[in-house]
Amino acid sequence: MSDQLGALTTIFTEVYYWVTVVFMFLIHVGFCMYEVGASRRKHMMHTLMKNTMVIPLVTVTFFYFGWWIYFGWINGPFITGGVADAPWATPWSELMGTHMGGKPMSDALTADDTMGWARINGVFWAAFLLFSWTAASIVSGAVIERIRSGAFWLLAVLIGSFTWIIDAAWGWSPDGWMIQLLGYHDAYASGVIHAIAGGFALGVLVHLGPRIGKFRADGTPRNIVPHNPWLVTIGLFLIYTGFWGFYVACNIPIFDIGPAAGMSESFFSTTNIYLAPTTTSAITFNFLMSLSGGLMAAYLISKGDAFWTYSGGLAGVIAASSGNDLYHPIQAMIIAAVGVVFVYKMHFWVERRFKIDDVVGAVAVHGYGGFFGVVIAGFVLWGYPSSMNPDYAAVTPWGQFIGAIIMFFVLGFLPAWIVAGILKGMGLLRIPERVELAGLDVSEYHGRYLDKAEVAMAERKEARERGYLKA
Amino acid sequence: MSTGIESWNVNLLDIGPMYPFPGTEMLWVIIGLATWILWHIIQIKMENRVYDREDAHYKDSAVLEKAMVLAEAETLVESMKAHDPENFKTS
Numbered sequence: 259m260s261d262q263l264g265a266l267t268t269i270f271t272e273v274y275y276w277v278t279v280v281f282m283f284l285i286h287v288g289f290c291m292y293e294v295g296a297s298r299r300k301h302m303m304h305t306l307m308k309n310t311m312v313i314p315l316v317t318v319t320f321f322y323f324g325w326w327i328y329f330g331w332i333n334g335p336f337i338t339g340g341v342a343d344a345p346w347a348t349p350w351s352e353l354m355g356t357h358m359g360g361k362p363m364s365d366a367l368t369a370d371d372t373m374g375w376a377r378i379n380g381v382f383w384a385a386f387l388l389f390s391w392t393a394a395s396i397v398s399g400a401v402i403e404r405i406r407s408g409a410f411w412l413l414a415v416l417i418g419s420f421t422w423i424i425d426a427a428w429g430w431s432p433d434g435w436m437i438q439l440l441g442y443h444d445a446y447a448s449g450v451i452h453a454i455a456g457g458f459a460l461g462v463l464v465h466l467g468p469r470i471g472k473f474r475a476d477g478t479p480r481n482i483v484p485h486n487p488w489l490v491t492i493g494l495f496l497i498y499t500g501f502w503g504f505y506v507a508c509n510i511p512i513f514d515i516g517p518a519a520g521m522s523e524s525f526f527s528t529t530n531i532y533l534a535p536t537t538t539s540a541i542t543f544n545f546l547m548s549l550s551g552g553l554m555a556a557y558l559i560s561k562g563d564a565f566w567t568y569s570g571g572l573a574g575v576i577a578a579s580s581g582n583d584l585y586h587p588i589q590a591m592i593i594a595a596v597g598v599v600f601v602y603k604m605h606f607w608v609e610r611r612f613k614i615d616d617v618v619g620a621v622a623v624h625g626y627g628g629f630f631g632v633v634i635a636g637f638v639l640w641g642y643p644s645s646m647n648p649d650y651a652a653v654t655p656w657g658q659f660i661g662a663i664i665m666f667f668v669l670g671f672l673p674a675w676i677v678a679g680i681l682k683g684m685g686l687l688r689i690p691e692r693v694e695l696a697g698l699d700v701s702e703y704h705g706r707y708l709d710k711a712e713v714a715m716a717e718r719k720e721a722r723e724r725g726y727l728k729a
Numbered sequence: 730m731s732t733g734i735e736s737w738n739v740n741l742l743d744i745g746p747m748y749p750f751p752g753t754e755m756l757w758v759i760i761g762l763a764t765w766i767l768w769h770i771i772q773i774k775m776e777n778r779v780y781d782r783e784d785a786h787y788k789d790s791a792v793l794e795k796a797m798v799l800a801e802a803e804t805l806v807e808s809m810k811a812h813d814p815e816n817f818k819t820s
Contacts, residue, residue: 260742300800318765322758349761350754358744363751372745406780408773686773690780692787696796711812714805 267512268377274511275381281503282388286313288496289395293402295489296618300697301403302485308407309398315411316394316418320387322349324419328386331427338435346375353379385507386426389451390418392504396455397674399618401462403469404694409681416677417458421669425450429661432533432645441644441651442661445530446508446541446579448631449665456625457670459616465678466687468615470694479609482617487564494568498549501575505541505582518646532645536583547587548578551594559602569623570598576627577601580635580658589638597630625666632662 290309297305316324329344345366346353352363359376361369394414401410429436430450436442444450473479484490509528515535516525527535552574553567560566575582577597578590585593605622608614616622636658644650651657681687689698721727732749745751787793799811 298800299803315765315768318761322762322765349758352746352751352754355754356747358741358747360742360744362745406776408769408776411772412769686777690784692793693780693783696783696787696793697800700796700800710805711799711808714809715813 271511272377272381275378275385275507278503278507279381279384279388282385282392282500282507284496285388285500285504286391286395288493288498288500289392289399290493291489291496292493292618293399295486295491295493296399296484297402298482298697299485300700302699304407304698305402308402308405308410309395311407311411312391312394312398312414312418315415316390317387319415319419320383320390320423321354322419324390324423325349325354325383325386327420327423328427328431331424332431332434334428334435338438346371346379347383354383386423388507389426389447389504390422393422393451393455393458394418396452396620396624397459397462400459400616400620401466402617403698404688405462405466406686406689409678409687412681413458413462413674413677416673417455417670421458421673422451422454425454425665425669429665430531432531433647436661436664437532437644438647438650440657440661441653442657443532443635443639443642443644443653444580444632444661445532445536445583446505448576448578448580448628448635449662452576452579452624452628453632453662453665454628454670456621456623456628457666458674460614460621460625461671461674461676462678463614463616463621464675465682468613469617470691472615473613477610477613479615484565491564491568494572497572498575501572502545505545506538509536509538509541511538515646530583534583534643534646540584541582543587544578544582544585544590545575547591548575548582548594550574551591552577552598555595555598556602559599566602566619569619570602573598573601573623573627576624577631577634579628580631581639584639584642593631593634593638597627597634600630601627625670629662629666632658632665 286309290306293309294302294306326344326347326349329347330341332342333339335341343366345351345364348354351367353367353372353375357372357376357379359373362372394417397413397417398410426434428434429440429442429444430447431437434442469482471480472482508531510531510533511528512526513529513533514524515527515529515533516523518533519525528537530536549571553571555574556570557567560570574594574597577600578585578593581593582590601622604626605616605619608621609616614621633655636653636655639653640655642653644653678687688694718727722729733751734744734747787796795811799808802808802811
């Protein structure tokens, strides 16, 4: 750090990721508000705590093993190679702590490792960690009002610190095997975060079952109304805001791509996660245009329903996210609009056909929207290089389709279906029916409502005794 | 006695880890992992106890009925009525 320009670049990058992390925190705030608003009053504090505790549990486990998986499992392992060395990311690495970048103590680390990672490791880890929270939080909304918190938190660790980061190693790193062999391209995580989380939620919902009263005797669904629609919409606004941070967190702000392009001189650019060129300006165009396409289509197809219009804005961005580093803004808008129609139709078809009670539409917005986004990028970006390495496969419709299957079903649905099935078999998945009926917040032991009523009644009693009210 | 850094008046390019007790990282990881697993065990046992107790409580259908009325109350007045209908009338 004795060269001023090098120090400026390094410390700018460090602060850049830190800012994205703060923005992305709003995603979690938004999801909490959304879920609390969507739940009924009798369940709302339980719903809040269920999602809040994702933060510490996924954070500590992402420190213990998630971060290492991202670097260590890029080859599968055993698809394009073995377990890769990542001595800066093991939880016992000196670089997983305060470090000045000087001579390493450990023989496993080189001087280059310490210089490069000492200042970036924590903020880069945190940027990925916030994606981990998001993955778990997407699942959280689908299962509210009847899942046991303990079961959900185990499932949250499974997706937040294990399965999603495997898919990131495979399909969201410059040398992941899916990039090498399939030409997989998913710049802003349509599949890597959204499809996997939607598939995971579906895997849990199959075992969890619907809320009591959700379906009529003839199998048609009832609309269980959110207790606070205003909170739902503000939550979604905050998710949009955090999503901006998510987008820039998916980029590397300053990187010399000249050598990788075969140039004799340096060429500094912002890159996507694959170290291929894009610009922050491009993704700003495309984020806003895909948000707009999603909102406009959702408004029309839902006939102005606020819940689905807001969700449609989110689904629109998700549907365009795979290729939003490269699309033209109007392409992004149209892809978003078409994706939202697909998401909306699929949600109600699956709900009626399979009796899936997805409270916040998470499987649809994130799962089907993400799946659609990955697949459509295969057609629109057909033939584009998937990375700077000319030996890796190019983007194709079939590569993207296989990628979408891996994200939604293999790493999303399947692990959730297996683990949720085990938890169900142990009687740990769903709350007792009588407690569900009474309400998770309304009980003899956690009687917030009872306490409130009791205090109000006690005040009246004392007011009468003091002569302020008639006896 | 020093747990780590003893002076900043050195060549800063030589400074690596700055946290106390460098070299003990593996021990902290083991403690951290054990704490995480233990937390889940304690939490699940705690949650099971609460639900078992609540479920038993609601086996009395009158108690469950009262809880459901209370759960559906939109206002404090409705909650008070549900909680103590007799005394509410006199207030």
